[in-house]
Each structure stands twice: as C-alpha cells, then as structure tokens.
Amino acid sequence: MVAVGVGVSADSATLAARALAESLMESACEVKRAVGVTRDPESGVDEPVYSDVWSGPCRFRFPFVRPSDQDVAAQSLSTQRGIVSVPIVGTEAIRTGDVVFITVSPLDAGMVGAQLRVKGPFFETHATARRLPVEVVS
Structure with a gap:
C-alpha cells in the first residue's frame, strides 16, 4: 500500500489501491441488460x-448472511443481498437493473451460473473498485 505523503498524491494512491483491489478479483462475470422477451416454443x-454490457474479472461477497423474508401477495419470498466488485475502468455502462452472471469462480464452483441483479449505482471519488449492490435472482 502506498502511504499518502510528500510526493504522493491521492490520485496515485488511488491507482495503486485499484491495482490491489483488482488482484482480488479472481472470479469472472458477464453483465447483461434485458432488452426484450421471447417465448420458448417448447415450454x-x-x-x-x-x-x-460488460464482461471481465469480478469479486462477489455476501456480507449480509441472513436473507430477508418478505410477504408479497400472500407469498413468502426470501432475498439475499450482496456486493459485486468490478474494475472502475470499463464498467461505466453498468446500470441499475442489469443482471450479473457469474461465469468463473475458482474458489466456489457452486456460484457459477448464479444471477445477481444490480440494485443501485456506485459512485465514489477515490474508489478502488466499483462495488455494486446486488440481489440474488431466483
């Protein structure tokens, strides 16, 4: 980590921290946007x-271990919220409502194929990663 001091700017410290954050992104994902609907002829x-929208390295985590339960139209639903971190550069087009598809997860193969919906934007001046709030799509 770079200490901010004489000769070190906040910008250079941020760029060094981004490289560190990206080194932790060992998984891969694809971000897609729904543009329409088609009917499956068989089903x-x-x-x-x-x-x-974008594909590349990512890191996902679920710091909120317990799912939240909701009662919607007399139906009990559970939602699991998490965070998907992607690089800052190149991910500017990701928007609320986009879907993240986990394609590679070397430390948890059970996550491959998971779909996570982006629930909001992420903005920060000296961000080291774009940390997108997500919810598991079921």
Whole structure:
C-alpha cells in the first residue's frame, strides 16, 4: 500500500489501491441488460432477451448472511443481498437493473451460473473498485 505523503498524491494512491483491489478479483462475470422477451416454443415460458454490457474479472461477497423474508401477495419470498466488485475502468455502462452472471469462480464452483441483479449505482471519488449492490435472482 502506498502511504499518502510528500510526493504522493491521492490520485496515485488511488491507482495503486485499484491495482490491489483488482488482484482480488479472481472470479469472472458477464453483465447483461434485458432488452426484450421471447417465448420458448417448447415450454411456452417467456424468457428475457439480453444484450451484453460488460464482461471481465469480478469479486462477489455476501456480507449480509441472513436473507430477508418478505410477504408479497400472500407469498413468502426470501432475498439475499450482496456486493459485486468490478474494475472502475470499463464498467461505466453498468446500470441499475442489469443482471450479473457469474461465469468463473475458482474458489466456489457452486456460484457459477448464479444471477445477481444490480440494485443501485456506485459512485465514489477515490474508489478502488466499483462495488455494486446486488440481489440474488431466483
């Protein structure tokens, strides 16, 4: 880590910290945006049609261990919230509502195929990663 002091700017410290944050992004994901719906001819079920937004390294974590339970229209639902971290550069197009598909997870193969919906934006002046609030899509 770079200490901010004489000859070291906040910008250079941020860039060094970004490199460290990106070194922790050992998983890979694809971010997609729903652009329409198509009906599966065999099942008759409507399926979303996606366009690609971004793909690359990511890190995901679920610091909120307990899912929150909701009662919606007399139906009990559970939601699990987490954070997906992606590099700052190149991910500017990611928006609320986009879906993150986990494609590689070397330390937890059970996460491959998981779908996470982006629940809000992330902005910070000296950000080391874009930390997107997400919710598990079920």
